[in-house]
Amino acid sequence: MSETAAPKRQACPGSCHCGFTQYIVFLILPHPFSSSHPPPPHTGQEVYRCNCRTCYKMNFFHVHPAHPRDDFMLLSPLDPDRDLSTYFCCEKKRKFYFCPKCGVRCFTFSGVGETTVVDVPGEEGKREVWQAKWDGGMETRPYVSVNGTTIDAREDFDLRVLTEEKRVQYFDDRSELGEKKEERWDRPHYGGSY
Template sequence: MSTTGVYHGSCHCGSIKYQIRLTFPPSLTDKDPAAKTIRIYKCNCSTCQKMGYFHLRPINASDDFILTSPSTIEELGDYRCFDRKVGWYFCKTCGVRTFGLGGEWEQVELDVEKWAGKEDGEGQAQKVWKTKPMDIKKVVDGKEVTKSAHYVSVNAVTLEAGQEGADLRKWHEQGWIFYVDSKNHKEAMRFGEPHEGGMY
């Protein structure tokens, strides 16, 4: 039986705070990137390896992730590498990498308690940051095409401890973590064992 809840995460010093809606358990059989399931995985690319990044992706990047602090995006550290389309955001104070975004930011007024599914909330709206898709231009067969892209992945180790369902040890014990070969692009995603150069 699946359960959906909103989970809180932050950097170590608390300057960055986010909330993410997750439905457990993830599907372990659907390998379609557009499948309606959360993704829990580790990647063997040089970026993720050097960061020690533990990917946790929501079902809907637009609707299932909000940034509640800081008040401006400029207060976040933003590291971009390779094609520079994904921002790997971190806290400028404590250095913790909290999430990655391939998309655009938009500030909205939102009743956060209602968004989190609390019926007895105070009904007060506050300014938060959400994400939306971005347009990427590519040349395919000599023609320029525009594709919409949207990617949000929080670093699972930045979830607050003690939240029901957010037990990273249990995820490992239940075999929910999969591994991707982004370094060599030779092997399919798999469970149980990292690819060459990857980490458990």
């Protein structure tokens, strides 16, 4: 990844192992943030690892797009609550969706989703997709995080390079609330993984 390449928003397709779950996530590539240039709080794209027991056991490599509504399209299936298996955590507010056929966890979500008709990059005409709903009247903004290991391989998004270049944030979600350590970029917190 080159520091001189100008980052731009790109469509990144991804899927589970068997292909039943398919999506597109829009990311700024090359990933512009690092320890010397962190993302703004709750407004920028984040690539991170969490050391909580759920994320650790799943080996979930979070890729959180900047705009949950506009930057994530589920192409298949169109009703994840019906067609995908779900594991709830965070007081049953966050859903980790996984393929009922191959077991791969592609994304986690909280909020309300809906089927909409949009233009899909690389396809002619419009098609139905499932996206986070954002109507301004919701109490909290929707949350979408894609498992980076399910994004189709591409040179400008290499998890190994992101780790080596210290472009991955490491969050401490194992410690008690008042004892949590600040995020860091050089290594995981206790109980976490690279």
